[in-house]
Amino acid sequence: MARDDRRFEVKICGIRTAEALDAALDAGADLVGFVHFPKSPRHLALADAPALVARVAGRAGKVALLVDPDDALLRDVIAAVSPDILQLHGHETPERVADIKARFGLPVMKALPVARREDLAVLPAYAAVADRILFDAKPDPGALLPGGNGRPFDWALVAGLDVNRPLMLSGGLTADNVPQALGLVRMDGVDVSSGVEDAPGVKSPDKIRAFVAAARRAASTSSLQDPLSKARAS
Template sequence: MADTCVKICGLSTEPTLDAALDAGADLVGFVHFPKSPRHVTLEQGRGLAQRARGRAQRVVLLVDPDDALLAAAIEAFDPDLIQLHGQETPQRVAEIRARTGRPVMKAVGIAAVADLRALPAYAVVADRLLLDAKPPPGADLPGGNGRSFDWDILNGAELPAGTMLSGGLDSGNVGTALARTGLVAVDVSSGVEIRPGEKDPDRIAAFVAAARRRA
């Protein structure tokens, strides 16, 4: 059985990035969204992305980016993957993928079975889907809220290969989440933090180890 694919998102310092790389994370994510406590500037992101080059796939997370922001983010981060975490339509996802020439991962908020209806349209245009807990009403952030959704919603769902699970995961529940959903890729941010935006190297290592211990 192949190892679980693990993404550590919201990295913003060299020590925590190094912790994720040393732990063997497959993907490292950098958030460029000023409202987020995990926001990194283009210049900060440039240095972090260069540091991770060749050691893991580098992901830049953007929320409803316009073309100017896309161009600036591509130039600074030179990402291996663009994560779209806003209200981007399937048409916009396809446009971004074509415009940038980079693979795209689309995050989709899940709270009920009905939310799965959006997945086929995105699966056609995105290289990967990320299923995250839908944010609570009025939330400032589209993700990274430390919430999980009912994983049993996914029972019987036909999900594209590589679909990634996110939302409220930590080292204590990631094994259960993988077992219940049957997915083999996970994404974590708040679950490896001491407080919003402050990653903990020990929690990062523990999460990667727990994800790879799945049965």
């Protein structure tokens, strides 16, 4: 599908409570993310997942975020969350991404950490097997979390990219800076977690509503055009 035909999507990730989930759904989020990674303050225990995800009731796509999961964990998470998309946020290789897709029959979003242009060398290999790509800020060496650290990266590094897959932007986004980000780069969606929190893992309904509204306005006013795409069209 050509990028101009794709629908811009807003994802609220790291949801653990009914209040946060209802705020995301009421605000019109397209995707809601549930993290199963015990080191994360946004970790959702599998025992708590079914009652929470049942509230989605088809109003948004459900995304299950995992970090280097083995097949047994994938089976357990799929049974508890019934996700529409699996988000892989670890060191999964392109071969592992392809294997997970084939084995479990679900679309896969692969997160790629970005700090320098060299980090994008792997993009073609992942784009060949993943259904969508998420660009996130690269964590510091030894960091406990692969994402959700509230840090932006140099968005210009991902400007002008088109790999015939939906591309999403993450990493330190807030209602205040998402207009700047979408004014600089052309993306098919944005993903936020820490940027809509009052404390790590504690979502703010007000910040969720503000972020979704700001992202929608920014996507509309920018017409999803980054400077490089405008230059190519002129």
